[in-house]
Amino acid sequence: MKLRASISTFLLLLLCSYSYGQIDQYTYKKELLGITDQWHKVILPEEIFGKVSSNLSDIRVFGITAAKDTIEASYLLKLKTEKIVDKEVNFKLLNSTHNKIGYYFTLEVPAEEAINQLILDFKQQNFDWKLRLEGSQNQQEWFTAVDDYRILSIKNAETDYQFTKVTFPSTKYRFFRLLVKSKENPDLVKVKAALNEISNGSFNNYDVVNIKTIQEKKEQKTTLEIDLKSPVAVSVVQIKVKDTFDFYRPFSIQYLADSVKTEQGWKYRYETLTSGTLSSIEKNEFKFESTILKKLKISISNQDNEPLNIETITVKGYVHEILVRFTEPATYFLTYGNEKAFKPNYDITRFVSKVPDTLTILNLGDEQLIDKKEVLAKEPLFKNKNWLWAIMGIIILMLGWFSIKMMNKN
Numbered sequence: 424m425k426l427r428a429s430i431s432t433f434l435l436l437l438l439c440s441y442s443y444g445q446i447d448q449y450t451y452k453k454e455l456l457g458i459t460d461q462w463h464k465v466i467l468p469e470e471i472f473g474k475v476s477s478n479l480s481d482i483r484v485f486g487i488t489a490a491k492d493t494i495e496a497s498y499l500l501k502l503k504t505e506k507i508v509d510k511e512v513n514f515k516l517l518n519s520t521h522n523k524i525g526y527y528f529t530l531e532v533p534a535e536e537a538i539n540q541l542i543l544d545f546k547q548q549n550f551d552w553k554l555r556l557e558g559s560q561n562q563q564e565w566f567t568a569v570d571d572y573r574i575l576s577i578k579n580a581e582t583d584y585q586f587t588k589v590t591f592p593s594t595k596y597r598f599f600r601l602l603v604k605s606k607e608n609p610d611l612v613k614v615k616a617a618l619n620e621i622s623n624g625s626f627n628n629y630d631v632v633n634i635k636t637i638q639e640k641k642e643q644k645t646t647l648e649i650d651l652k653s654p655v656a657v658s659v660v661q662i663k664v665k666d667t668f669d670f671y672r673p674f675s676i677q678y679l680a681d682s683v684k685t686e687q688g689w690k691y692r693y694e695t696l697t698s699g700t701l702s703s704i705e706k707n708e709f710k711f712e713s714t715i716l717k718k719l720k721i722s723i724s725n726q727d728n729e730p731l732n733i734e735t736i737t738v739k740g741y742v743h744e745i746l747v748r749f750t751e752p753a754t755y756f757l758t759y760g761n762e763k764a765f766k767p768n769y770d771i772t773r774f775v776s777k778v779p780d781t782l783t784i785l786n787l788g789d790e791q792l793i794d795k796k797e798v799l800a801k802e803p804l805f806k807n808k809n810w811l812w813a814i815m816g817i818i819i820l821m822l823g824w825f826s827i828k829m830m831n832k833n
Contacts, residue, residue: 451758498746510617526609530598538616543574552575557600627739655716657715674698696714
């Protein structure tokens with residue numbers, strides 16, 4: 424047993440000598456200032472996104488104790504996204520009728536629940552209608568929620584687009600009356616009522632330093648190449664069109680993922696962030712998974728139409744923050760810049776409910792380059808293959824001797 428303990432101790436020391444000096448494996452650090460509690464919040468600054476790995480796996484919080492020991496603080500990474508609560512509300516269709524103005528559908532909500540959204544489904548695949556929605560408590564006096572609200576559906580060989588979601592301020596009535604202003608009988612297949620509550624997220628607005636517009640007449644396509652000031656984490660792109668006429672154009676948003684210099688010149692690899700339809704009746708704000716990038720490309724299919732006049736491109740990203748738990752007194756640093764680092768696996772990810780709701784935000788010091796110190800003297804053993812083989816041989820001999828000894832005892 425003593426021999427087994429000796430072997431275990433030897434292997435443990437060997438591993439410790441290999442992993443020592445973990446903070447030296449990173450490139451940058453910023454001191455965390457004002458630590459007073461066990462939990463604090465740190466807002467990740469924009470300038471670090473160009474120096475971290477694409478999945479943020481190399482972010483660490485290291486501390487240096489008074490005894491010059493290096494310790495690591497656990498953290499949770501959070502994006503300050505919108506919180507969406509979508510509650511479907513039960514109701515029933517009472518009747519439908521029509522007159523020269525259009526077609527009416529009366530709905531009843533059994534309990535007085537607030538709604539702010541109707542999702543309509545019609546059998547027709549091509550239509551362009553306006554509607555009015557009214558509410559009432561007794562079906563005698565009606566109050567307008569929205570009027571001249573446009574819904575649209577286009578389906579053909581080139582386009583498959585539908586906008587049939589009616590949004591209005593939260594309203595609580597027992598009865599609702601929907602008027603579709605159409606000469607054609609709208610074949611209403613299904614309608615859903617819902618209360619959609621969205622709390623605002625927190626965004627960083629990023630500077631667009633250049634937009635290059637390319638009109639590709641042969642391909643009937645407009646391409647916008649957008650350069651940002653520096654690499655940042657982007658999750659929202661809004662496209663504002665100057666034209667006032669109706670339009671419905673397929674589009675895609677891509678980002679420059681990689682570039683390689685060859686004998687024929689630079690080769691660029693773009694990856695798609697999102698795609699859909701650019702429309703004159705929607706906000707044209709498109710969200711996708713947060714991605715670190717510096718260059719965007721938007722491709723708009725014009726088909727046989729004239730190109731659109733793009734007024735502005737707005738690029739935003741959710742605020743990234745880490746919730747850090749400090750367990751020992753030390754001087755702590757936000758550390759980053761290691762392409763080989765794996766995403767950390769902390770216990771606190773399984774106990775998120777234990778994190779306090781209100782946390783003080785820490786200030787960050789100036790960015791510093793981390794000194795690449797000489798690793799312990801034991802490390803050269805791994806750089807010399809002869810030493811490595813010698814150590815492995817000794818371990819094998821010790822294990823073999825231990826095994827023979829145990830067999831003789833038996």
